[in-house]
Amino acid sequence: MHNINKVKMLEFPQRGDERGHLVIVEGGIDIPFNIARAFYIYGSDADVVRGQHANRNSEFVLINVAGKSKVKVKDGEGNEAIFCLNRPHTGVYLPTMVWKDMYDFSEDSVLLCLSSEHYDPNEYIRSYEEFVEEIKKNNQDG
Ligand code: TYD
8 A cells, every 4th residue: 555545634532621622632542653752833934835855764643733734745656635734633644655745824823743753864855856766666675
């Protein structure tokens, strides 16, 4: 199965009450991996495109805990899909080896990114051409 087919929207448990909203994301339960790292992106202008990389080892879940953004994923073989993140209790799961662009950030967007791995710049592929080559090679190697 191509990894792009593993990309999916996730819905998290909501335990809000009259005091306000509460959304729960537990590693290994609501998130399909153990969480090693969290970072968040905010203050990006509407015309900014972030991401623009693939990861050899890291899986991610992206959640717009405030505001909205979009995530485009590509498999390096001509297939792509777009996911709209606009609710604090939904996220998108991104497996390894998919190209991702994050864009169309609303002014109030806070994009929480949960990752299965600690940061390692060497597992980032930041050239689309290199990504396509690695996908080709992985397909050949089976
Ligand atoms: P970058 O990966 O370009 O951000 P995005 O995916 O949102 O477009 O990261 C920007 C800078 O921050 C880059 O110099 C690497 C650094 N960085 C870390 O040191 N640790 C991290 O966990 C992340 C995500 C980035």
